[in-house]
Amino acid sequence: MNKRTLVKTAICSAVLTALAGTSSVAMAQEAFKIGLILPMTGQQASTGRQIEAAARLYMAQNGDTIGGRKVQLILKDDTSLPDVTRRLAQELVVNDKVDVLAGFGITPSAMATAPIATQSKTPQVVMAAATSSITQASPYIVRTSFTLPQVSVALADWAPKNGIKKVVTLVSDYGPGIDAEKYFKERLIFNGGQVTEALRVPLRNPDFAPFLQKVRDGKPDALFVFVPSGAGAAVMKQFLERGMDKAGIKLIGTGDVTDDDQLNDMGEGALGVVTSHHYSAAHPSPANKKFVEAFGKANKGLRPNFMAVGGYDGMRVIYEALKKTGGKGGGDALLAAMKGQIFESPRGPVFIDAQTRDIVQNVYLRKVEKKDGQLYNVEFDVIKDVKDPGKN
Numbered sequence: 439m440n441k442r443t444l445v446k447t448a449i450c451s452a453v454l455t456a457l458a459g460t461s462s463v464a465m466a467q468e469a470f471k472i473g474l475i476l477p478m479t480g481q482q483a484s485t486g487r488q489i490e491a492a493a494r495l496y497m498a499q500n501g502d503t504i505g506g507r508k509v510q511l512i513l514k515d516d517t518s519l520p521d522v523t524r525r526l527a528q529e530l531v532v533n534d535k536v537d538v539l540a541g542f543g544i545t546p547s548a549m550a551t552a553p554i555a556t557q558s559k560t561p562q563v564v565m566a567a568a569t570s571s572i573t574q575a576s577p578y579i580v581r582t583s584f585t586l587p588q589v590s591v592a593l594a595d596w597a598p599k600n601g602i603k604k605v606v607t608l609v610s611d612y613g614p615g616i617d618a619e620k621y622f623k624e625r626l627i628f629n630g631g632q633v634t635e636a637l638r639v640p641l642r643n644p645d646f647a648p649f650l651q652k653v654r655d656g657k658p659d660a661l662f663v664f665v666p667s668g669a670g671a672a673v674m675k676q677f678l679e680r681g682m683d684k685a686g687i688k689l690i691g692t693g694d695v696t697d698d699d700q701l702n703d704m705g706e707g708a709l710g711v712v713t714s715h716h717y718s719a720a721h722p723s724p725a726n727k728k729f730v731e732a733f734g735k736a737n738k739g740l741r742p743n744f745m746a747v748g749g750y751d752g753m754r755v756i757y758e759a760l761k762k763t764g765g766k767g768g769g770d771a772l773l774a775a776m777k778g779q780i781f782e783s784p785r786g787p788v789f790i791d792a793q794t795r796d797i798v799q800n801v802y803l804r805k806v807e808k809k810d811g812q813l814y815n816v817e818f819d820v821i822k823d824v825k826d827p828g829k830n
């Protein structure tokens with residue numbers, strides 16, 4: 439080999455090495471993308487704000503590199519309109535090539551995305567929506583929020599033992615409301631109580647006044663309410679304005695109505711309201727105390743609600759799955775690694791049931807009380823490891 443050929447060969451191999459180096463670096467650095475679709479504006483905006491804050495907190499606490507992969511969050515605002523959710527999910531899968539779809543503030547948004555998750559084999563982590571049937575809409579759905587049947591039954595067991603036999607139900611007229619109405623009613627009747635009237639209010643721009651007037655005239659022992667997160671304060675206000683409490687009608691419901699995002703502004707009239715739910719910011723565990731403190735610190739004192747916990751735990755499920763695949767990802771491998779996860783959430787111990795891909799968790803009975811000058815849902819009883827009763 440003459441000198442010239444030698445130099446040429448050396449340059450060639452140097453270039454090749456550099457090229458190979460570049461491509462392996464590029465491979466290793468290709469981000470793991472999470473498409474987070476949330477209602478950041480519109481009627482459900484508080485859900486978007488809470489989940490985004492929780493997801494960012496999880497990343498700040500756990501780093502943004504897992505198994506050598508940089509984790510990238512791509513946030514999209516669907517304004518809680520399912521047609522928009524569907525379009526955004528499609529774009530995230532096709533254009534951004536996301537590894538996971540996550541978020542979903544309301545049931546219709548989760549349902550609209552399910553066929554896209556199935557077709558593209560992309561895990562869809564539902565962090566908020568809570569109609570029982572959602573997980574059956576795609577084998578790629580995993581849920582970290584809760585279901586309405588899961589939390590409603592406990593209250594129907596508690597009520598008749600506490601002097602509440604005659605109940606009127608008032609629910610938002612769509613998936614989760616219909617689930618809450620059905621499971622509460624069936625269990626109450628089983629326990630010897632009765633639902634004298636089942637009222638349904640529209641999801642969009644509801645006016646509770648005419649419904650509440652009707653309830654007042656019927657004089658039940660209690661009014662059972664489900665409205666989605668963000669609408670509870672309006673119900674509470676009109677309930678009190680109409681003097682329903684003074685007329686001897688108790689307000690009970692799922693914890694969505696005494697939502698931690700709004701509870702502290704509801705005023706003393708909320709004191710004593712009993713609800714059943716899977717999360718309270720006042721849950722007395724060290725893990726929750728740490729979570730509430732860190733969340734507040736990162737968000738100007740904002741109190742996390744049950745939506746935030748669904749988002750925080752959803753990020754954990756994704757991170758742990760990515761870790762298990764050694765940073766490789768892949769829809770089916772991620773999904774397999776999400777199933778069966780057991781961990782301690784700020785809400786208490788949780789489990790992602792491998793069969794149903796739904797969350798198994800404790801359900802708490804809580805009463806609104808004042809603690810350190812602030813209103814909280816204080817837990818007074820617990821039903822452990824509750825599976826969604828909608829899936830038998």
Ligand code: PHB
Nearest residue numbers: 544545567568666667694
């Ligand atoms: C739902 O649409 O599934 C949903 C939204 C808000 C809630 C509960 C359920 O608080």
